């Protein structure tokens with residue numbers, strides 16, 4: 001490794017660090033070795049083909065920026081991919097910036113942190129513009145897993161895709177928390193329409209971009225062409241509408257475009273991070289129009305849907321992961337789908353880096369690094385919290401003296417699991433449940449076993465809980 005290459009790469013890392021999150025930085029950039037610098041060409045060594053492709057698919061913009069910043073406009077980046085451990089190939093993949101790859105491969109957009117803030121030119125409505133929908137072809141209904149969490153939104157979306165502008169779902173507003181699949185769903189609708197026979201002009205735009213374009217059009221004195229352009233769209237998909245909050249002039253312009261499109265039976269599809277009633281800083285007349293069509297929400301997928309999403313993702317990456325790992329991930333990551341995918345990809349990256357099979361142990365190590373506060377052990381606190389949530393009772397009641405039947409049952413179930421999954425003595429378990437003695441704990445264990453024999457609903461509940469604890473205590 002040359003000292004010069006090292007210095008340039010360290011500079012690059014500084015730029016990259018500002019644009020990607022910590023997890024991505026340590027997974028994808030720390031393992032890279034700078035090997036040489038020739039003129040303004042830096043060669044970096046990456047650990048595998050998969051790694052190379054992932055960088056190209058997801059981080060091409062940030063790499064480009066880093067190279068430009070450190071080596072100037074003529075800066076070039078070349079990759080050497082490790083073929084065998086410690087033996088690098090002869091620069092089989094070469095990517096140069098800025099002339100080279102202008103974007104991610106396969107049309108996949110880069111991760112959020114890399115979104116360009118440069119407003120793009122408003123194209124005149126020519127043949128080229130008609131083909132430029134800003135849609136990611138990978139976002140399709142086929143790849144969008146259905147579950148209770150998204151059934152309404154998905155089927156409404158499908159109806160809209162079949163008859164854009166004609167159903168009563170106009171506008172269609174999809175809302176939900178971060179990373180729950182809003183963009184994927186609305187782009188799937190767009191792709192479905194675009195691939196249909198009618199040759200519709202579908203346009204996807206983030207609200208942020210819409211605002212920037214509008215501001216630019218004011219600056220450049222071409223507001224009219226901005227408006228004309230948007231008024232000729234057949235299907236307008238506008239993402240993250242909450243971003244219009246407080247931007248009064250843009251809202252006014254959007255209001256006119258909206259009315260024009262709606263009157264002409266053009267389809268409008270929007271996403272937002274909250275239901276329209278909670279959208280602060282948006283004009284009432286806009287909000288009331290949003291309610292003309294259908295508003296559908298997306299929730300966090302349940303366990304089965306999470307498993308299906310992981311399997312789908314693995315299939316698309318051509319990777320096989322043991323069932324226990326899939327279940328472990330689906331159990332443990334219940335925040336949002338993007339995070340679930342992120343962890344899955346980190347896992348694949350670690351396995352590829354260390355050249356090891358993906359196993360439960362590896363999954364647990366990766367998770368531990370990523371989610372610092374993850375509880376990997378099943379302790380009394382965790383059992384009490386999980387059981388009380390499961391039965392919908394207050395945690396304090398579980399430890400109190402209450403003799404209400406449902407609380408007593410939940411308490412007995414929690415004691416039963418403390419006995420099974422922790423090393424606490426009977427005495428200590430009793431202590432954690434409001435100072436009860438060890439015979440109460442023995443009684444609880446017997447009772448739970450007895451009821452399980454006769455009551456199948458109860459047995460199912462206990463088994464479901466057991467699964468949760470087992471996943472943690474692997």
Ligand SMILES: Nc1ncnc2c1ncn2[C@@H]1O[C@H](COP(=O)(O)OP(=O)(O)OP(=O)(O)O)[C@@H](O)[C@H]1O
Nearest residue numbers: 143144145177178179180181182183184309337338
């Ligand atoms: N039901 C699903 N089936 C398959 N993949 C999904 C599903 N839901 C979400 N995803 C995947 O999760 C990731 C995040 O989804 P997406 O970007 O659409 O979320 P979002 O709700 O638009 O997030 P944000 O609020 O941050 O804009 C994407 O890679 C998407 O493909």
